[in-house]
């Protein structure tokens with residue numbers, strides 16, 4: 001695991017270098033779904049602070065067993081009736097893609113809930129996310145709720161063997177982000193400074209994502225090895 005982390009780190013640094021960006025501008029989120037408490041603790045010992053999970057029940061079990069020092073990211077599809085389990089307990093929810101979920105998150109929370117809007121950049125039905133043309137409208141419904149703060153956008157490229165194939169999708173998300181920032185600067189200037197995060201890039205394509213402007217990368221198998229799902 002130490003060797004895998006060192007390799008990922010080296011690749012992040014090289015991508016930052018190529019893009020003329022600082023290493024500190026990119027946060028590595030270790031996606032730990034299906035992986036053990038021991039594996040998470042091992043990475044934590046090696047200095048990783050941010051972990052991503054996709055399933056509420058699995059994440060809850062882990063959060064209860066592990067240190068409070070972990071910053072949890074909820075990256076999976078979230079049902080509105082499960083919203084109250086994550087609010088106030090995760091640092092960032094990456095997968096907000098509809099008004100009903102925004103409503104559920106705001107209603108359930110006493111503390112400010114920080115979220116990303118998930119955008120469907122691939123056009124694939126299975127990926128989830130709001131259509132690029134509907135981002136501003138979803139943003140408006142979030143900004144109308146006092147308990148919620150939108151920090152940026154999240155997206156996924158279609159699976160491909162060649163990471164270069166992801167580049168146009170990441171570029172599209174980056175463009176979406178620029179358009180949203182211009183809209184927010186105009187319409188909600190107080191919110192502009194909060195809108196800084198672009199969550200894109202996984203094990204197969206995080207270097208390309210960094211080159212295209214990712215501030216948060218979600219890396220699972222390159223750190224933990226392959227996921228084995230229980231039947």
Ligand SMILES: *Cc1c(COP(=O)(O)O)cnc(C)c1O
Nearest residue numbers: 031054075202203218219220221
């Ligand atoms: C599982 C998952 C990842 C990590 O995938 P790897 O290919 O293992 O790096 C990243 N983002 C989301 C939304 C995921 O569900």
